Amino acid sequence: MRKRISLCLLSLLLIAFLILSTGGSCRLPSGVTVSADPASEVAGANAIDGSANVSDASDETSNSGSEADSSDTLPFSDDWDDYPYDEQYYSQLRGQGTSINFYNWGENIADGSDGFVDIISEFEALTDIRVYYTNFATNEELYAKLKSGAASYDVIVPSDYMVARMIKEDMLLPLNYENLPNVRYMDPAFMDPVYDPGSIYSLPYDWNTVGLIYNTKLVDEPPDSWGVLWDERYAGNILMFNNSRDAFGLTLKYLGYSLNTEDPDELREAAELLKQQKPLVQAYVMDQMFDKMENDEAAIATYYSGDALLIDNENIAIAIPKEGTNQFVDAVCIPAVAKNKLGAEMFINFLNEPTINAQNVEFIGYATANLAAYSLLDEELRSDPVLYPPQEVLDNSEMFINLSDETNLLLDQLWTEVMASNKNILSWGILPGATIFAIVAAKAWYRRKTALRHHYMTEDIL
Amino acid sequence: MKAKFAAAPYLLWAAFFIVIPFGLVAYYALTDLHGGFTLSNFAQSLRFAPVIGSSIWLAIIATAVCLLIAYPLAYLISRKSTGGQRTLVLLVMLPMWMSFLLRTYAWMTLLENNGVINRLFGLIGLGPFEMINTQGAVVLGMVYNYLPFMILPLYSVMTKIDQSLIEAASDLGCSPGQTLRQVVLPLSVPGIATGITMVFVPAVSTFVISVMLGGGSFMLIGDLIEMEFLGNAYNPHLGAALSIVLMVIILICMALTDMFSDPEEKEGLLL
Numbered sequence: 001m002r003k004r005i006s007l008c009l010l011s012l013l014l015i016a017f018l019i020l021s022t023g024g025s026c027r028l029p030s031g032v033t034v035s036a037d038p039a040s041e042v043a044g045a046n047a048i049d050g051s052a053n054v055s056d057a058s059d060e061t062s063n064s065g066s067e068a069d070s071s072d073t074l075p076f077s078d079d080w081d082d083y084p085y086d087e088q089y090y091s092q093l094r095g096q097g098t099s100i101n102f103y104n105w106g107e108n109i110a111d112g113s114d115g116f117v118d119i120i121s122e123f124e125a126l127t128d129i130r131v132y133y134t135n136f137a138t139n140e141e142l143y144a145k146l147k148s149g150a151a152s153y154d155v156i157v158p159s160d161y162m163v164a165r166m167i168k169e170d171m172l173l174p175l176n177y178e179n180l181p182n183v184r185y186m187d188p189a190f191m192d193p194v195y196d197p198g199s200i201y202s203l204p205y206d207w208n209t210v211g212l213i214y215n216t217k218l219v220d221e222p223p224d225s226w227g228v229l230w231d232e233r234y235a236g237n238i239l240m241f242n243n244s245r246d247a248f249g250l251t252l253k254y255l256g257y258s259l260n261t262e263d264p265d266e267l268r269e270a271a272e273l274l275k276q277q278k279p280l281v282q283a284y285v286m287d288q289m290f291d292k293m294e295n296d297e298a299a300i301a302t303y304y305s306g307d308a309l310l311i312d313n314e315n316i317a318i319a320i321p322k323e324g325t326n327q328f329v330d331a332v333c334i335p336a337v338a339k340n341k342l343g344a345e346m347f348i349n350f351l352n353e354p355t356i357n358a359q360n361v362e363f364i365g366y367a368t369a370n371l372a373a374y375s376l377l378d379e380e381l382r383s384d385p386v387l388y389p390p391q392e393v394l395d396n397s398e399m400f401i402n403l404s405d406e407t408n409l410l411l412d413q414l415w416t417e418v419m420a421s422n423k424n425i426l427s428w429g430i431l432p433g434a435t436i437f438a439i440v441a442a443k444a445w446y447r448r449k450t451a452l453r454h455h456y457m458t459e460d461i462l
Numbered sequence: 463m464k465a466k467f468a469a470a471p472y473l474l475w476a477a478f479f480i481v482i483p484f485g486l487v488a489y490y491a492l493t494d495l496h497g498g499f500t501l502s503n504f505a506q507s508l509r510f511a512p513v514i515g516s517s518i519w520l521a522i523i524a525t526a527v528c529l530l531i532a533y534p535l536a537y538l539i540s541r542k543s544t545g546g547q548r549t550l551v552l553l554v555m556l557p558m559w560m561s562f563l564l565r566t567y568a569w570m571t572l573l574e575n576n577g578v579i580n581r582l583f584g585l586i587g588l589g590p591f592e593m594i595n596t597q598g599a600v601v602l603g604m605v606y607n608y609l610p611f612m613i614l615p616l617y618s619v620m621t622k623i624d625q626s627l628i629e630a631a632s633d634l635g636c637s638p639g640q641t642l643r644q645v646v647l648p649l650s651v652p653g654i655a656t657g658i659t660m661v662f663v664p665a666v667s668t669f670v671i672s673v674m675l676g677g678g679s680f681m682l683i684g685d686l687i688e689m690e691f692l693g694n695a696y697n698p699h700l701g702a703a704l705s706i707v708l709m710v711i712i713l714i715c716m717a718l719t720d721m722f723s724d725p726e727e728k729e730g731l732l733l
Contacts, residue, residue: 137692138692140691140692140696141692143696144691144696144698236592242673242678278679281677281679282595282677283594283595283677283678283679284677284678284679285673285677285678288570288674291570292574295574295576296576297574297575297576405495408696408697409506409697409700412689412690412697413506413509416509416510416513416681416686419513419678419679419681420510420512420513420516420681429511429515431519431522432515432518432519432522435519435522436714436718439718440718440721443718443721
């Protein structure tokens with residue numbers, strides 16, 4: 001028997017080893033694409049951008065003719081060769097052995113995979129600044145890390161409302177625009193956001209909207225309103241955000257209120273609506289949405305529009321409701337604990353190099369606020385109504401700002417009420433109470449029984 | 463003297479990783495956002511009573527189901543030959559070698575409306591049954607993940623029950639039912655108590671299972687605590703207060719199960 005077990009163990013170990021070794025060799029090639037020469041990178045960038053730009057590079061004269069119509073509506077040149085790096089600017093810290101700590105969302109920067117540029121090694125080669133790259137999963141995690149003071153970062157990428165909160169709590173350093181020449185490419189529409197008036201502390205990294213993701217096979221007509229989430233026809237087929245701010249945001253929009261409202265009555269009204277919706281909702285999910293929508297498990301889901309493009313199901317479509325939506329921005333900032341501010345600013349500037357930025361947003365699947373990078377993108381991406389919704393939709397939309405502590409608390413309480421709704425004391429209190437009572441009673445009975453038995457025993461002996 | 467010295471590494475460990483963190487949790491629970499003393503965090507956590515109540519209830523069901531499944535199995539294992547016991551215990555432990563998250567994720571694929579089980583039912587013309595996003599699915603996830611914690615303590619206590627005691631009982635005219643009730647059951651009470659504690663404690667504080675298998679609509683106290691630390695609210699003070707409430711619940715549970723084991727029978731209690 002023991003032999004058989006050890007044989008079992010041995011084969012398991014062997015399988016584990018095989019899996020590990022193949023996994024390792026799969027990962028190897030992605031790390032090999034490190035190049036030190038910036039000039040070759042620009043050429044490389046051309047090749048990456050797809051067929052349209054490859055023909056640009058091979059035949060420059062015909063290019064100006066064929067794309068003249070579209071390019072005069074573009075704010076900047078769409079020629080990848082028009083954006084060389086400013087070598088002098090980027091060599092300021094050369095030879096000093098400096099480094100920066102970059103703290104970003106997971107999978108949120110082009111890393112050399114899928115034929116995209118490896119932004120971090122490109123920057124290291126250009127500037128001789130070492131980049132230490134780490135990831136966070138939620139804004140709150142980033143906030144907690146910085147607040148605890150345990151870690152030092154030079155560049156961080158919080159979302160809009162978290163930028164506002166950090167500004168309020170003096171956790172960010174003002175940007176020095178003299179060190180950020182590439183600000184000239186930024187879309188003016190993003191340069192004075194509600195979360196950071198005057199763009200003193202932050203520059204947009206990417207932006208996107210919240211949308212209705214639906215399966216054309218299961219939904220008859222394209223939805224144009226958040227109201228579809230309260231439509232009885234889709235009972236049991238709706239996936240809703242499992243996060244209070246987003247869920248309340250879209251409900252408030254549906255009711256015609258601001259998604260930054262601090263009015264308790266408006267929030268309560270939204271909570272009522274969410275409670276009414278609960279019987280229709282199949283599940284409250286975040287990233288599990290991908291699997292469920294891919295397998296036709298649900299008809300409608302609420303999520304971030306750019307992510308929906310990643311769902312591997314040909315019937316998936318996205319609508320942005322007429323009531324307006326949440327436009328969210330991830331912004332690059334320098335935290336107050338930064339040790340290498342110049343290096344951080346050079347990195348932020350590098351992220352806004354049009355050639356770099358264009359590849360980065362294409363990789364992460366969100367929209368860019370860098371107009372030069374926008375001009376470099378393929379026509380197909382630029383005209384995508386999901387990535388770059390028409391102006392009237394954006395006019396209707398709002399960005400999140402930080403709410404007061406009281407409102408955050410109320411929001412959370414209301415959200416828990418929604419989650420725990422359809423329950424009264426009968427359904428949640430009686431059963432556990434009765435069980436505990438039964439256990440105590442059983443114990444009393446057991447003790448009495450043993451006592452009696454001992455009593456009989458002593459009687460027998462006597 | 464010598465014995466005290468030997469305990470020093472653990473005492474250090476306990477001081478750094480148990481006592482100090484607990485002090486921090488208590489500090490957070492008793493202060494407000496500005497650092498002043500307050501009890502309002504506990505008052506607020508009472509507003510979440512439905513969540514706490516349903517967590518306790520689901521954990522109780524899961525524990526009971528675990529006990530019902532595990533008890534006969536543990537008895538059967540303990541009556542096998544030594545080699546057989548070792549193989550069977552290994553089989554019980556086997557699923558635990560894989561990541562807890564991964565196993566729960568697999569249940570998601572199984573239970574889904576277009577999932578594996580419903581497709582099998584579909585082949586014979588039944589269903590589809592609604593299995594995922596129900597309370598039953600949450601309980602199933604708990605039972606599946608924590609069953610070994612019930613089997614192992616039961617087995618380790620039962621394996622010490624001398625076979626000759628059982629033989630003697632039947633010799634003296636006990637029916638199998640009577641043997642079970644009057645010999646095996648009383649002797650295995652410490653194992654039951656340990657098993658209940660070891661299943662109930664993680665089940666009542668679990669947090670991913672309800673999100674993955676319950677569709678997020680059966681919020682448990684673990685989810686609530688996670689939300690306070692990593693959710694939109696970010697209110698570590700309320701989160702700490704909720705953690706202390708959870709600790710009190712667990713303490714009460716342990717006191718309840720502890721009532722059943724007589725002091726001299728406690729050797730099985732810590733496995």
